[in-house]
Amino acid sequence: MSDDLTKTHVRKVLEARAAWQAAFTAKVGALESAGRVLVDAGQAGSYGDDGRALWEVTDWRTGKPLASGRGTYEEFIAEFDRLNTDDRWVLIGPVIEEHGEPEYPSTPGLPDGLAKALEEWVEVTAEAEDVAAWTGAPVEYVAQCMREESDAARAA
Structure with a gap:
């Protein structure tokens, strides 16, 4: 087996990650274009x-606080639903999981x-610089591909 096989596979991994990130970014864009606000919420x-x-409830893209309080889990859910009467808020966690x-x-x-x-x-575990040096891919491309989908979409 040659280094070419391992380098080819790592390049395929980077390409698959780029496609995965692009699909997530498109999903987020479609939700936002429809007037939805992606939020992170919880304890x-x-x-x-x-x-x-x-x-607290924060805008996922900006980190801006949208609401906060103190209560039981049930009280939090009730307040979240009361504040989200127009159903504009979409929790980012389930979007990522899906x-x-x-x-x-x-x-x-x-x-x-x-x-x-x-x-x-x-x-x-890899550093983008190491992957780039080993595969010959540009370090900027490698670094972008190595990000999690939510980080890549937030930066888009």
């Missing part, structure tokens, strides 16, 4: 002895275990 502090915790993980193509001649190790290397 912002630990529960007190009274069973209540701080919570999008799933990137699907990587196989590389004929490359053992599956090695392919998985290379995929994990790109996703988790």
